Amino acid sequence: MPLPTWNDLERFCELDGWDRREGDHIRFRKQLDDGRILRTKMSHKGADTIGPGLWTHIWRTQLALQSEADFWHALETREPVVRDVPEAREPKRPGLPAWLWQRLIEDVGLGEDEVKALSEEEALARLHALWARARER
Amino acid sequence: MPHTTSISEFRQRVSELFSEAVWHGRIVEVARGSRDRAVLLGITQLERLLDPIEFHPEVIADDEAVSIWLAELELWGRGTDFGEAKADLVAEVRDYVEEYLSESERYLAAPNRAGHFPAVVRAYAADRSGRLDEVLFAVPREVPVPREPVPA
Numbered sequence: 001m002p003l004p005t006w007n008d009l010e011r012f013c014e015l016d017g018w019d020r021r022e023g024d025h026i027r028f029r030k031q032l033d034d035g036r037i038l039r040t041k042m043s044h045k046g047a048d049t050i051g052p053g054l055w056t057h058i059w060r061t062q063l064a065l066q067s068e069a070d071f072w073h074a075l076e077t078r079e080p081v082v083r084d085v086p087e088a089r090e091p092k093r094p095g096l097p098a099w100l101w102q103r104l105i106e107d108v109g110l111g112e113d114e115v116k117a118l119s120e121e122e123a124l125a126r127l128h129a130l131w132a133r134a135r136e137r
Numbered sequence: 138m139p140h141t142t143s144i145s146e147f148r149q150r151v152s153e154l155f156s157e158a159v160w161h162g163r164i165v166e167v168a169r170g171s172r173d174r175a176v177l178l179g180i181t182q183l184e185r186l187l188d189p190i191e192f193h194p195e196v197i198a199d200d201e202a203v204s205i206w207l208a209e210l211e212l213w214g215r216g217t218d219f220g221e222a223k224a225d226l227v228a229e230v231r232d233y234v235e236e237y238l239s240e241s242e243r244y245l246a247a248p249n250r251a252g253h254f255p256a257v258v259r260a261y262a263a264d265r266s267g268r269l270d271e272v273l274f275a276v277p278r279e280v281p282v283p284r285e286p287v288p289a
Contacts, residue, residue, distance in 0.1 A: 023232075024228060024232075025229075027232070031247070034248065035246060035247050035248050036247055036248055036249040036250075037243070037244065037247040037249065037250050038249075039211070039212075039233070041229070043202075043215040043225075045202055045215050045216050045217055045221065045225075047199070047200065047201040047202060051197065051199025051200070051202060051204060052199070053197030053198075053199065053204065053206075054197050054199070054204040054206065054213060054215065057206045057213065058213075061211050062211060064249075094197055095195045095196045095197035095198065095204075095206065096195065096196045096198075097193060097194070097195055097196070097277075098193075098194035098195060098196050098205055098223070098273075098274055099194075099274060099275065099276045099277065099280070101196040101219060102219070102274060103276070105219065112198070112203070112218060112219060115198070116198040131281075
């Protein structure tokens with residue numbers, strides 16, 4: 001499945017009947033018939049394409065889609081999405097907890113590129129090693 | 138057990154009751170008729186009440202940008218580095234809190250938003266105290282932290 005651009009997201013929200021609000025960001029909001037309120041926004045920092053980790057959160061949670069295919073289908077057919085009643089789903093976490101990212105930079109002294117390359121287990125191991133050394137002093 | 142203050146008594150003693158809530162941590166319950174009830178609570182007491190609510194922002198690094206997803210409020214911030222993404226997330230939380238509290242009846246009735254209420258009030262109270270950034274990015278309680286700061 002390809003990754004969408006921010007312009008694709010904007011076009012989706014327009015086709016799917018979201019309300020648009022412009023301020024520091026362009027934000028979109030939609031209230032579904034079952035009462036759920038959906039919100040998302042656009043970002044023009046960095047790449048035009050939405051990264052895979054963030055995109056998973058956007059389509060699953062913010063757009064409340066059953067699958068990524070629903071997104072592309074709406075763009076192709078120019079028709080709003082028909083959403084089912086939500087099921088409890090727990091997406092796999094693609095990133096690192098922010099507190100851990102911050103501690104690795106500020107306490108361990110790693111650069112952002114080094115942090116990016118670590119899994120959550122490796123990142124925790126680096127921090128725990130630092131704390132262990134601090135306790136030994 | 139604190140007694141309930143009627144709305145007319147509250148009007149007459151508002152300054153005194155306000156001081157009791159703020160300075161002495163008293164919970165002032167005010168009633169109008171037999172159904173309508175509200176509570177006056179000092180902001181310090183409110184913060185204590187909300188203290189157990191934690192946030193768990195998650196950093197997602199892509200090739201050209203860093204994003205931070207905040208599951209508790211279903212929001213994200215994005216930037217070219219961590220600092221920029223963090224600032225964007227803090228601004229996004231402020232925007233959401235303002236929207237939520239100004240349309241609270243609507244948001245509290247939304248099945249996917251009602252559960253955000255405690256976290257929204259937690260973020261609101263933290264921001265009023267100038268601690269929003271600190272509260273959003275605090276190390277969670279379940280993580281063991283050394284007692285003294287560790288030099289880099």
